[in-house]
Amino acid sequence: MTIPIGTSLKRRKPWHSVYISTFDSQLAEVTYIPNAAMVGADSPASRVLELVNTESDGNGTTVMATLALTAGVTINAFNKRALTLSTVPGALDVTEGEILAFRSTPVGGTGMADPSGLVAVTVARRYA
Numbered sequence: 001m002t003i004p005i006g007t008s009l010k011r012r013k014p015w016h017s018v019y020i021s022t023f024d025s026q027l028a029e030v031t032y033i034p035n036a037a038m039v040g041a042d043s044p045a046s047r048v049l050e051l052v053n054t055e056s057d058g059n060g061t062t063v064m065a066t067l068a069l070t071a072g073v074t075i076n077a078f079n080k081r082a083l084t085l086s087t088v089p090g091a092l093d094v095t096e097g098e099i100l101a102f103r104s105t106p107v108g109g110t111g112m113a114d115p116s117g118l119v120a121v122t123v124a125r126r127y128a
Helices: none
Strands: 002-005 015-020 025-034 046-053 062-069 099-107 117-125
Antiparallel strands (some): 002 117, 015 099, 046 062
């Protein structure tokens, strides 16, 4: 599933709901394709991209995948970059009805700008 992430990330709303699970599944991959290059830097001008399981009530905080845009990390415009999946046991599991949200958070001060783009979330059905 590929979701366009609009200008809301450029404002003060770093969260964007991207997926509501219709079956029990497991996260397989998350990629981000920015509309312009994102050149990583050390704080106070960096950014962290994350996929978070906010659960069915919107209050969950499990970080499922992340990419810190620090010095040496660059995403070229219109090129996909995979986020690193969590290695915490159970963190990649998604239960029917849970909501996954993409978060783009500035680190230090205002951080680097987020040009918006696409996030692709791939899940695989989980059988009991």
